[in-house]
Amino acid sequence: xxxxxxxxxxxxxxxxxxxxxxxxxxxxxxxxxxxxxxxxxxxxxxxxxxxxxxxxxxxxxxxxxxxxxxxxxxxxxxxxxxxxxxxxxxxxxxxxxxxxxxxxxxxxxxxxxxxxxxxxxxxxxxxxxxxxxxxxxxxxxxxxxxxxxxxxxxxxxxxxxxxxxxxxxxxxxxxxxxxxxxxxxxxxxxxxxxxxxxxxxxxxxxxxxxxxxxxxxxxxxxxxxxxxxxxxxxxxxxxxxxxx
Ligand code: F6R
Numbered sequence: 001x002x003x004x005x006x007x008x009x010x011x012x013x014x015x016x017x018x019x020x021x022x023x024x025x026x027x028x029x030x031x032x033x034x035x036x037x038x039x040x041x042x043x044x045x046x047x048x049x050x051x052x053x054x055x056x057x058x059x060x061x062x063x064x065x066x067x068x069x070x071x072x073x074x075x076x077x078x079x080x081x082x083x084x085x086x087x088x089x090x091x092x093x094x095x096x097x098x099x100x101x102x103x104x105x106x107x108x109x110x111x112x113x114x115x116x117x118x119x120x121x122x123x124x125x126x127x128x129x130x131x132x133x134x135x136x137x138x139x140x141x142x143x144x145x146x147x148x149x150x151x152x153x154x155x156x157x158x159x160x161x162x163x164x165x166x167x168x169x170x171x172x173x174x175x176x177x178x179x180x181x182x183x184x185x186x187x188x189x190x191x192x193x194x195x196x197x198x199x200x201x202x203x204x205x206x207x208x209x210x211x212x213x214x215x216x217x218x219x220x221x222x223x224x225x226x227x228x229x230x231x232x233x234x235x236x237x238x239x240x241x242x243x244x
Contacts, residue, residue: 001223001224001226001229001230001231002229002230002231003210003230003231003233003238003241004230004231004232004233005233005234005235005238005244006232006233006234006235007234007235008198008234008235009039009042009198009199009234010042011234012042012043012196012198012232012233012234013040013041013042013043013044013045013046013196014042014046015232016040016042016043016046016130016194016196016232017043017044017046017047017050018046019128019192019194019230020032020043020047020128020130020194021047021050021055021056023127023128023192024056024057024058024061025056027127028057028059028060028061029060029061029062030061030062030127030128031061031062031063031064031120031123031124031125031126031127031128032061032062032063032064032126032127032128032129032130033063033064033065033066033126033128033129033130033131033182033186033187033190034063034064034065034066034084034088034130035065035066035130035131035132035140035196036065036066036067036080036083036084036087036132037132038132039132039133039196039197039198040087040130040132040196041087043130043196044087044088047088047092048088048091048092051091051092051093052091056092057093058092058093058094059093059094059095061094061098062098062099062100062123063094063098063099063100064100064101064116064119064120064123064126064182065080065084065099065100065101065102066131066139066140066141066181066182066187067080067102067140067141067179067180067181067182068080068081068101068102068103068104068179068180069104069176069178069179070104070105070109070154070176070177070178070179070180071104071105071176071178072104072105072176073105074101074105078168078169078174079104080101081101084099084101100116100119102116102152102180102181102182103180104176104179104180106180109154109180110154112180113151113152113153113154113180114151114152116152116180116182117151117152117183117186120186125189125190125191126186126189126190126191127190127191127192128190128191128192128193128194129187129190129192129193129194130194130196131187131193131194131195131196131220132195132196132197133195133196133197133202133205133206133209133220134160134161134164134205135160135164135201135202135204135205136158136160136161136205136218137205137208137209137217137218137219137220137221138158138161138219138220139184139187139195139219139220139223140181140182140183140184140187141155141157141161141179141180141181142155142181142183142184142187142219143155143156143157143158143161143219144158144216144217144218144219145216145217145219146216147216148183148184148185148216148219148222149183149184149185150183150184150185150186151183151185151186152180152181152182152183152186153180153181153183154178154179154180155178155179155180155181156177156178157175157176157177157178157179162175162177184219184222188222188223188225188226191228192228192229192230193223193226193228193229193230194229194230194232195209195220195223195229195230195231195232196232196233197231197232197233197234197237198233198234198236198237199234199236199237200236200237200239202236202237203236203237203238203239203240204240205218205220206231206233206237206238206240206241207240207241208220208221209221209223209224209231210224210231210241211241211242
């Protein structure tokens, strides 16, 4: 477990992009686990800049996104399909057939979730998983609860997540109440995990993840048992850690 603290979100993004670029240079056909939300945007901007400068090639990479809202079509502007197109896929040379995002419109969400887990296994597992963290400590949409859920599954979003994500929608009522999320098992099986947290509003979740009990009440705390997890924080997100 490593923790690195940077001055600001821009530097965090540069650091995360450097680690992802190193992964792709070492293994051009890497399987990347990707996240949405505001946290990874500086990372994606930095990766796009490296690609445009001619030093980063995504043509042999495969990606699996963490999650998608239930009921949003891929072309819905608030879907995570649309987010990924806008913030990364349309701006680098990853092949469309190599990107995977859970299908929030599947008629049988249970079967689609099993198929998503199987597709990750068939691709050889995730080499590097990029994560953000919710205010309530969620990773993916694995919300606080009594258990760590192993596989991809349908999840009821917590009130705190609905509140946090309403900024992306016209109103709170428009935020879907359910999502499909990769499980904690798939995240933990990734060979390396990079968690990005920026901003004072993430400081308590970061403190609980790094210094609280390892508990499903703060799902990110499980990452402390991962053999190669790296937390990339800005000073604000690190501000409640002991010794700071
Ligand atoms: C996104 C995801 C979520 C977010 C988290 C933080 O794919 O799985 O866990 O990483 O909700 O979101 P932001 O970065 O918008 O604060």
